[in-house]
Amino acid sequence: MRIRLLKYVGRVSYSGARHIEAKDKAVTRSGFFYLFGLILLAASQYANAAAKIDHWQTPQGSRVYYVRTEGLPMVDIQVVFDAGSARDGQQFGLASLTAGLLDTGAGKWNADDIAQRFESVGANFGAGSTIDTATVSLRTLTDKPLFDKALETMQTILAKPAFNEADFKREKNRTLAGLKQQEESPGVLGSIAFYNTLYGTHPYAHPDPGVIKTVSALKVADLRRFYQNYYVAANAIIVIVGDLTKEQAEQTAEKLVAGLPVGKKADSLPDVAMPLKATQQHIEFPSTQTHVLVGLPGIARKDPDFFSLYVGNHILGGGGLVSKLFNEVREKRGLAYGASSAFMPMMKPGPFLVSLQTRNDQTAEALQVLNKTLADYIAQGPTEAELVAAKKNITGGFAMRFDTNKKLAGYVAMIGFYDMPLDYLDAFQQKIEQVTVASIADALKRHVNLQLLQTVTVGKSEKNVK
């Protein structure tokens, strides 16, 4: 039974809406109009799970991560390539369109055939990209004839995508329409400007779906070349979570990459350079609210300060309905509906972002409250009581991080892709417990240099507000 989950109004947009959307039925490709939102969503998963991860390599060199879950006759499979938008070069949007074209034709099948093959067995297929990754995913029942048909289709998509000219043209036009439509959203414009100002010429600077100019210039041959370079066994990890035996999982993994050349792992991405000075950028836009984004490049996934910053940020603005920012901006002053902060660790340092949205004419006040809350926190660090409360929340809710196959698969993919220790999950709570007031204060001071903060505002400026 389908229940339309978006037809209600929740109390907090970010924690609320995201929480529920994640549980919504998985439709094939991610929604056309959510192109950009996915970046933040995927990048901000602090993930892990206390489930036993089995790990091995296929003969072609793909790393496999497998977790057996029982109780439901279904499995989630992901093949993740180091082929996100960070690999676009100057052709912004190349990675995204390559992933988007995969299921429009493969082997002897066209888009209709592929859709029919998945849907006739009730399987959900998806292909898409983020800044770091390109992911091809499948959720299917494990009953053999159904599973085999879905797997065969996925395998063919991975190994023999057609990249037909006609499909390419159509999907490119759809992407261009989506890019155009993004320009009507002050939130998206703000996010694009924010990444841009943080990363300058680094591959993290441009939006994952690209920009109109570069997408317009793409040719189908560019996609073929990108696919040949990056969709190779040595550049892939495979995640299998569900009701398959180890033997089935081994066979599945082998089949999935059997048709791919071994190739080589993608080169390391360049290091991120910190901005040289603080900047303030305003985009004039005819909206009723101004979107405020403040931050700078934060940390890489493997940064040793991760746990201190995770807990530290939880107290500042990561804790849903309980955080310093939420309290100062919303609970005390009613200045905004949402106010939050996050470190979004990626292969290279992902952003540290503090954001809110407020009525145009109170932008200055809200920004001042945001900056003061941040500055005071960096200067003073958390109190012992705040630390204790945050730890209780994080460790007390530990089991909820991976209480569905879907969440677990997402977390296993993170561990696999970023090559985190396999016992990361079991060690998680202990690492949280080891965080101290001093370690947070120290890590924040080193990673959040207030002299370099980048500020982006999008909305109607004071002089234009009637």
Next chain:
Amino acid sequence: MNHRLLYTALLCLPAFAGHAETKVFEHTLANGLKILVKEDHRSPVAVSQVWYKVGSSYEPGGITGISHMLEHMMFKGTDKHAQGEFSRIIAENGGDENAFTGQDYTAYFQTMEASRLAVSFELEADRMRNLHLLPEELKKELQVVTEERRMRTDDNPQAKMQEQFMSVAYSNSAYKHPIIGWPADIANYTVEDIQAWYQRWYAPNNATLVVVGDVQPTTVFELAEKYFGALKPSDIKPLKPQTEIEQLGVRKMTVKVPAKLPSILMGYKVPVLKTAANEWEVYALEVLAGVLDGGNGARLSKELVRGKQIAVSANAGYEMTSRMSDLFELEATPAAGKTVLELEAALKNEVKKLQQTLITTDELQRIKAQVLASDIYQKDSNFYQAMQIGTLETVGLGWQKADEYVAKINQVTAEQVREVAQKYLVEDHLSIAYLEPQTINTSTEKKEAK
């Protein structure tokens, strides 16, 4: 329902013989609070949701959005717990919490380790009857809700079109006004308004407590008795029906908003499970929605996005579990160089095909396979299962409807789909909105910060 028979005989798909249907356990306290429990022991967690039978469709003019406003105020403290305490306690217990308001319901939830269920029960029971409504808190929260409206609706062209569309598509149904409320109504709520709304609807005999997770039903019932048992019931006055009058001809409107792309929204008046004279019609409409928009292989993607390439996106939607008759909606964005009028013709042509030609066996099989699979996939999420139970119970259909769903969809025939297309997707009961984009002027200024 014998699901095993269903899977093998009707779908020619293999049976999941070992996979027993998980049962819902039901218990009602003396004060009228209904408790529904579903066990899922895969993970040591549980979601607890309190559903109230009140939402935006219960609201009279002048105070639209008040259910949602009250939902916000429910976090502002009680006699026992000061403002902020509720969320602090849940957080300290590792909980994840929030609330949501729909047209037909208001619900509050906590997800926690299953052993901490009592924490959530104690707090929810407390705020069910002992809410503290303070003028200064309302004043601040009014600003928050106004910001929420700006973000969700005022600065979002599609949401704005949807809001204008609903207000024209309906004549007198309470689905006419937005869940978040009209701006002038939001600006003028008083503490007395909120208090009256709270007293009228927040009582154990107007609520359902749904728990899904690693719990034992009897333990949950005992806990519920302990915390909710002493609450006094209210005399809940029945709601006036506000049955929508018959629409006598197509309604068209243009919505001019700052935007970059045009789009079209169409809605036909259709019955839902609660209002249909013949239940099968609703399931046939559900299948019809699947024929048009049940994935990449469905007709809107296949014919309009890929085939004719007249749309860059096209969707169909129908909510069969609404409390009152609803709209069967079609929404699409034209491809570059195509107009909304061309798209309208193409969408209507798809409707016409459904009225004239039987859908294929393949299509019917695809939808049935998808329904069967998603019935399993949904069980991956406690939260989704609780949502389903809570919704069905709150609109008055009863949670049992969830268990009937797969079987009823399986009984739908191609003839029935054609019949409902002919009967309900008719021009005179159609409303159409065209989004006409207005220029957005932007400029950027960047400087070194001081």
